[in-house]
Amino acid sequence: MNSTAANLNFPVFDHGGELEQAANWAQCDPRDLLDFSNLLNPQGPPPPLANFLKTLTPQIVAHPRAFKLEQALSRHYKFPAEQILVGPGSTAFIRFLPQILQPQKVLILGPTYSDYARALQTLNISFEFLLGIEQEHWAIPYFEFEQKLNAGIQLVWITRPNNPLGHCYPKTIIDTWIQQYPQIYFLIDETCFDLADTSCESMLQYPLPPNLIILRSFSKGYCVPGLRLGWLVVPDWLAGTLKQSQEPWPISTLAIELGRFLLEHCAWIKDSQSLNHALQLDFEKKCAQLSGFKIAPSVLPAFTFQGLAPSFSAQKLQAWLLKEKKMFIRVLSFHPGLGDRYFRIGLQSNAQNDLLVHALQTAELYD
Numbered sequence: 001m002n003s004t005a006a007n008l009n010f011p012v013f014d015h016g017g018e019l020e021q022a023a024n025w026a027q028c029d030p031r032d033l034l035d036f037s038n039l040l041n042p043q044g045p046p047p048p049l050a051n052f053l054k055t056l057t058p059q060i061v062a063h064p065r066a067f068k069l070e071q072a073l074s075r076h077y078k079f080p081a082e083q084i085l086v087g088p089g090s091t092a093f094i095r096f097l098p099q100i101l102q103p104q105k106v107l108i109l110g111p112t113y114s115d116y117a118r119a120l121q122t123l124n125i126s127f128e129f130l131l132g133i134e135q136e137h138w139a140i141p142y143f144e145f146e147q148k149l150n151a152g153i154q155l156v157w158i159t160r161p162n163n164p165l166g167h168c169y170p171k172t173i174i175d176t177w178i179q180q181y182p183q184i185y186f187l188i189d190e191t192c193f194d195l196a197d198t199s200c201e202s203m204l205q206y207p208l209p210p211n212l213i214i215l216r217s218f219s220k221g222y223c224v225p226g227l228r229l230g231w232l233v234v235p236d237w238l239a240g241t242l243k244q245s246q247e248p249w250p251i252s253t254l255a256i257e258l259g260r261f262l263l264e265h266c267a268w269i270k271d272s273q274s275l276n277h278a279l280q281l282d283f284e285k286k287c288a289q290l291s292g293f294k295i296a297p298s299v300l301p302a303f304t305f306q307g308l309a310p311s312f313s314a315q316k317l318q319a320w321l322l323k324e325k326k327m328f329i330r331v332l333s334f335h336p337g338l339g340d341r342y343f344r345i346g347l348q349s350n351a352q353n354d355l356l357v358h359a360l361q362t363a364e365l366y367d
């Protein structure tokens, strides 16, 4: 928790899902909190996962063979295993990749996920944001984008679908940029792709252009963030260097076996997509009646809210919801391009979403 915020008596969390800290602040048991702070599949993990997990104890004594999961991903996505790397969540690659590529200057298309800036800061790599325009559905100012790409940017970092905003830059536009700027790496974070509705098309296609790198994860769509399992797809010329630079056992035997199992249960992604779509429509309809907020259209089962009251503060709302309603939301107060008028909620069940809408109706939005 951030000490300045603690002094102001507001809780501050680095990520969503920090239930223990939230419960500590709300003085309750973590199990009593309704967690809207995470962006995960509201349908939970595939139901057969729990039983399969019980069968894995003997595997713990074996050394992990990551190539088994890389091959399973290769078969599933019809992409060469040589160009796939697995690791402990896409978080690991958010740090590993810039560390190996050492770009002189990175451009992050924002507002977006906060961990990129944190990783680049830690690695001492220079970066800047180019922020989308809210009134234009967060489209980026194209003239400025071109100017920046012609002025020494070596890597462009794009989140699609975007977390927290829930929009998805069209594939065709990014394809054009990739072709137009062959000297620049395009790192596309598709960590949330499995959660998106069918309007969002993946950039993952064989053959991969030599300047395109894609990040994927099991965390979101399969609702297993605790498994720490992500993967990276890279152009063939880069694959060898990256594989050699990776640590010997990047993921555990359990993660390998569970990853293979989840790929066999990929129908869960499709099944939950349509259930989540219904949740989204229902939630949007209910939110239309909330006068104090505007919500951004989203391809994800999560929405970013903007508080409209002049003195609205997402941090104050978070504190009030935690204390009074035992509900946990994700504030976006420190996201460049957003600020303390914005917060994000990840959908839960219909009944739980209704409780949140009701709480927002009665929330104390003014001083």
Ligand SMILES: Cc1ncc(COP(=O)(O)O)c(C=O)c1O
Pocket (backbone or CB within 6 Å): 039, 088, 089, 090, 091, 092, 113, 159, 163, 189, 191, 192, 216, 217, 218, 219, 225, 228, 229, 230
């Ligand atoms: C856009 C984005 N990238 C990466 C991550 C990290 O995911 P993982 O659990 O695979 O490390 C997240 C998690 O919220 C995310 O939203």
